[in-house]
Amino acid sequence: MQAAAALAALVMALLLPEIAGQGLVFLAGLLWINMVFGFSWNLMFRQTGLVSFGHAAFFAIGGYGYAVLARAWPGLPPLLVFVAAGALGAVAALVVGVVALRRSLGVYFAIFSLALSQIVAMVISDLPSLGRDDGFAGIRRPVLDLGVATIKLAEGDNYYRFLVLSCALLTLIVWWVTHSRTGRRFRAVQQDAERAAFLGIAVARQRLLCFVIAAAVAAVAGALYGPWLQLLTPELAQWTFSARPILFTLLGGAASFWGPAVGALGFTVLEYATRTLHGVGEITVGGILLIVVLIFPGGIIGGIIGGVRGALGRARPVAGA
Amino acid sequence: MAAGIARREVMVSAAAAALAGVAGRSTGARAQQKPIRLGLITPLSGPQEIVGRDHLAGATIAVNQINQAGGVLGRTLELETRDDKASPAAGVAASKDLVSSGVNLLFGVLSSGVALAIAPTLKGDDAVLILCAASANELTHEQFTPNLFRASDEAYMRQRALAKVVAKDYAAINSWTAINPQTAIGASNWDSFVDGLNQFYPQEAGHNVEVIDALTVKYGATDYKNEIAQLMRRSAEGLYLGVYGGDAVTMLRQAAPYGLARKFKVLVDPGSEYIVAQTLGKSTPVGLWAGIHWYFGAYRGNAINDALYDAYVKSTGNPFPAGYVGEGHAGVLAYAAAIQRAGSTETGAVIGALEGMSFASCKGKRTFRKEDHQAICDVNMVQFAPDDTAAGWKIVGYRVVDGAESIEPPSPGKALVLNTKRQ
Numbered sequence: 001m002q003a004a005a006a007l008a009a010l011v012m013a014l015l016l017p018e019i020a021g022q023g024l025v026f027l028a029g030l031l032w033i034n035m036v037f038g039f040s041w042n043l044m045f046r047q048t049g050l051v052s053f054g055h056a057a058f059f060a061i062g063g064y065g066y067a068v069l070a071r072a073w074p075g076l077p078p079l080l081v082f083v084a085a086g087a088l089g090a091v092a093a094l095v096v097g098v099v100a101l102r103r104s105l106g107v108y109f110a111i112f113s114l115a116l117s118q119i120v121a122m123v124i125s126d127l128p129s130l131g132r133d134d135g136f137a138g139i140r141r142p143v144l145d146l147g148v149a150t151i152k153l154a155e156g157d158n159y160y161r162f163l164v165l166s167c168a169l170l171t172l173i174v175w176w177v178t179h180s181r182t183g184r185r186f187r188a189v190q191q192d193a194e195r196a197a198f199l200g201i202a203v204a205r206q207r208l209l210c211f212v213i214a215a216a217v218a219a220v221a222g223a224l225y226g227p228w229l230q231l232l233t234p235e236l237a238q239w240t241f242s243a244r245p246i247l248f249t250l251l252g253g254a255a256s257f258w259g260p261a262v263g264a265l266g267f268t269v270l271e272y273a274t275r276t277l278h279g280v281g282e283i284t285v286g287g288i289l290l291i292v293v294l295i296f297p298g299g300i301i302g303g304i305i306g307g308v309r310g311a312l313g314r315a316r317p318v319a320g321a
Numbered sequence: 322m323a324a325g326i327a328r329r330e331v332m333v334s335a336a337a338a339a340l341a342g343v344a345g346r347s348t349g350a351r352a353q354q355k356p357i358r359l360g361l362i363t364p365l366s367g368p369q370e371i372v373g374r375d376h377l378a379g380a381t382i383a384v385n386q387i388n389q390a391g392g393v394l395g396r397t398l399e400l401e402t403r404d405d406k407a408s409p410a411a412g413v414a415a416s417k418d419l420v421s422s423g424v425n426l427l428f429g430v431l432s433s434g435v436a437l438a439i440a441p442t443l444k445g446d447d448a449v450l451i452l453c454a455a456s457a458n459e460l461t462h463e464q465f466t467p468n469l470f471r472a473s474d475e476a477y478m479r480q481r482a483l484a485k486v487v488a489k490d491y492a493a494i495n496s497w498t499a500i501n502p503q504t505a506i507g508a509s510n511w512d513s514f515v516d517g518l519n520q521f522y523p524q525e526a527g528h529n530v531e532v533i534d535a536l537t538v539k540y541g542a543t544d545y546k547n548e549i550a551q552l553m554r555r556s557a558e559g560l561y562l563g564v565y566g567g568d569a570v571t572m573l574r575q576a577a578p579y580g581l582a583r584k585f586k587v588l589v590d591p592g593s594e595y596i597v598a599q600t601l602g603k604s605t606p607v608g609l610w611a612g613i614h615w616y617f618g619a620y621r622g623n624a625i626n627d628a629l630y631d632a633y634v635k636s637t638g639n640p641f642p643a644g645y646v647g648e649g650h651a652g653v654l655a656y657a658a659a660i661q662r663a664g665s666t667e668t669g670a671v672i673g674a675l676e677g678m679s680f681a682s683c684k685g686k687r688t689f690r691k692e693d694h695q696a697i698c699d700v701n702m703v704q705f706a707p708d709d710t711a712a713g714w715k716i717v718g719y720r721v722v723d724g725a726e727s728i729e730p731p732s733p734g735k736a737l738v739l740n741t742k743r744q
Contacts, residue, residue, distance in 0.1 A: 021421020022446055027414055133504045137437040231409050231438040278365040278404055
């Protein structure tokens with residue numbers, strides 16, 4: 001049933017430009033990227049219990065990595081550049097994770113990751129070649145040469161559709177990791193690291209692997225973001241941007257794989273609905289989010305499941321976030 | 322109402338018609354068709370909201386004035402506003418949201434980052450954007466797009482105009498230095514100012530000027546003591562406060578005990594408008610110059626200026642409208658004139674009308690260059706001093722420089738090349 005719903009959502013996403021205006025299509029593009037960003041954060045949080053306050057660092061590394069590579073070597077196949085951006089995120093996470101995950105977990109790792117993202121933001125702000133605080137402008141949407149056909153992603157809604165398919169593929173990868181044997185090993189580490197180690201699972205290595213995969217996915221999401229907005233700014237690495245996947249996950253429900261997607265959707269809908277309420281829009285959004293979190297500690301999905309169970313007369317406490 | 326529209330130069334157009342209405346000579350025309358919707362994109366939340374509100378105030382006054390005079394092409398104007406939160410992504414979302422709701426004529430935008438993000442989307446979305454503050458040179462150079470116009474001054478034009486003023490008024494000064502933020506715009510502003518010093522000192526003062534390397538500090542820094550100590554040791558006589566706005570306030574507060582403002586013969590702030598004086602009050606350095614988009618006091622007697630000033634003071638009670646009020650107002654007047662000239666609100670027709678068009682505004686005539694779509698307009702400066710009023714400050718002088726004297730030749734698609742580079 002989940003597969004059918006996901007497929008239906010994919011078809012609807014691909015058909016959106018036929019029925020909606022440019023404004024909604026642009027926001028939808030940001031939404032799909034935000035969903036993938038949320039999935040990558042929740043892969044760490046839900047599967048291995050790692051809390052990162054600096055996940056935006058990898059998003060920014062992927063975004064800037066893609067932009068620099070595409071500008072320096074315009075002849076490189078774009079798909080290869082997107083993969084390379086993901087690899088950059090993975091390598092950065094590997095280097096950081098080898099040190100950080102051995103020494104720190106929990107709140108220490110969270111603060112460490114926050115510091116990392118601030119360092120990335122400062123480096124971007126200081127490097128003239130990355131546009132400093134003014135931003136990296138003029139990122140072009142590439143031309144895909146598939147051998148049998150050439151697709152200009154700058155034309156019409158081509159880049160949007162490419163974005164949807166890429167985000168779907170990234171979601172599939174995270175889904176596969178979550179539900180594979182690897183994902184179950186991650187889960188074992190999250191539930192009881194000592195017992196997992198006793199069973200022969202290399203706990204530190206599993207945490208590192210999960211961190212690297214999540215960083216790679218976030219980096220590809222960042223790489224997709226660059227040509228969509230055609231501009232990158234250091235804010236992408238700031239803590240405010242790192243807070244987004246956390247917000248999406250807690251709003252949607254951390255206990256469910258689809259939680260970040262539901263949270264990102266809810267947040268985007270709220271922002272769009274209040275876009276003309278100048279001055280009170282943010283208070284309205286914040287107030288509604290507060291109410292949702294207080295009423296549904298398990299997020300929107302947790303609330304829906306609880307509601308359905310209640311309606312069926314089998315009300316049981318819903319697993320919280 | 323249409324009598325003054327024939328000539329290509331100095332189009333009196335809808336702006337004057339609006340003021341005719343304000344002055345009591347209303348045409349009595351009633352708009353019978355659907356209103357013409359103009360989309361204002363500006364920060365209406367977050368730290369930049371105060372500037373966005375100024376844009377909105379000026380634009381609202383312009384729309385009311387024009388509607389009272391009978392509108393444009395017999396249609397009223399209507400403002401659609403969107404909050405760009407000074408964030409590029411929110412700016413693009415705002416622009417596309419307006420376009421998809423049928424608004425193709427956009428204006429406003431404070432942040433150059435937001436402008437750089439919206440610019441590449443305009444052609445595909447078949448929309449026009451008139452910038453009313455964003456000053457990055459790239460927007461009319463390497464990032465030029467035919468759908469983008471700038472009604473306000475650009476960084477290079479303003480900095481060189483400031484240099485021209487100091488070369489004339491402070492001819493005895495032989496050396497300059499600066500304290501700048503570590504941003505691309507900070508470096509580019511200073512380079513442009515130096516470019517102006519090197520050109521205008523020999524012309525106006527008859528001698529070359531020494532430029533002592535600028536100090537750079539992190540944008541948003543909170544501790545300037547090291548930099549202040551370094552500045553106190555420098556032999557320079559003129560100080561360029563590249564750290565403007567809130568940063569300049571912080572720095573000047575910390576510098577007061579050292580007597581920094583007295584050490585230098587002149588202090589120039591490229592763009593804080595009234596912010597520094599309004600915040601520092603009685604501690605405002607004597608003789609501080611600040612760049613401003615529009616200083617109402619310089620244009621008394623200009624009907625558009627006076628009507629805007631009166632309307633603003635009447636609605637807010639604030640006797641010092643920020644320059645951004647004038648820019649928001651000018652954005653609407655530019656569209657009114659272009660639509661009148663084009664006889665249409667279609668994107669292509671409006672772009673064609675804007676190219677090379679002159680229009681009257683609160684700071685006199687502005688002309689959009691056909692080549693790069695940059696407006697040639699006046700550059701304004703105001704000078705402050707502390708006083709004994711409740712506000713604690715007053716304006717003791719102002720200067721108006723014709724932008725044509727400080728602007729570079731157009732080179733759309735190519736990066737700006739400075740005449741001279743800093744040593």
